Amino acid sequence: MSEPEYEFFVDRTAILNFAAAVGETNPIYWDAEHAKATPLGDIVAPPTFGIASAHWNPNYSLRGARRIPRSEPKASGEVHRAGGGSLARVLHGEQRFAYHKPLQPGMKLVVTTRAGKTWEKEGKKGGKLKFSETVSEYRDEAGELVLVATSVGVLTEKAVEK
């Protein structure tokens, strides 16, 4: 099931906030003068910044400014994307990025998301785990691939222990 595509505008402030949140100390993420002197020529985004496209995704289920659905998990692997699942039971199992071009301020990207593989397995502490992959492709205005992000959601039957 494909979701509608959406635009993702890459800008310096978003990159700065993201770099600060992950504790970055590298000036390439905010110092334009420093960045200009490198072969990249401008500020770049940290490797996992693509995930912040969530701000621009109209269907994203975990936006704080929206009413957050809290219904019980459905038996479908798609609940973590569709936003109908229990927030307490859907965990992020795996995340992969494939980098084609650096993300830099001023880029207008189009993100297209589709469902990938789904599978199940028994959890170590009991309870079934349902895995589902979501693949997001980020393309620039020339239609060229910039980033591919693959997310694996896990629907759990019980909460994890400390």
Place this chain on the structure above:
Amino acid sequence: MNTAKPSATSSGNPKLRASELKVGDTRELVLVENLTRTQIVMYAGASGDFNPIHHDETFATKAAGYPSVFAHGMLTMGMTGRLLTDWLGDGVLREYGVRFVKQVWPGDSLTARGTITAIGDDGSVELDVVTTNQNGEPVVAGTASAVLPR
């Protein structure tokens, strides 16, 4: 639909040459000591992931049954990315992927460790990466690849 592979040509702002590395080389970076709820909230704001399980203690404990709020897996992945870029350079990564092995809680201290597993004649470099908490338990584990000048 998408079979395109990331470019195998060196680009970006590399910090070193592939020939300066050898298989088995390792590097460690302390990512955070005593992770604060404030940093978790900063990450929620920056990433857009406002799942209350990461910032709302009442929701996390009473509604969801966790011992406390816990960090986004992506925060740990993001912090772990610092090891890769500090070591190899900016815009040189071609792939980076992790499994989220264990929850990261407020107060945790995390150290990332990368190990070079392969070096190609074309300057391509493959790594294993693992981030452990203060008890030595892996919290994320995965792989990365980069292309460096030869």
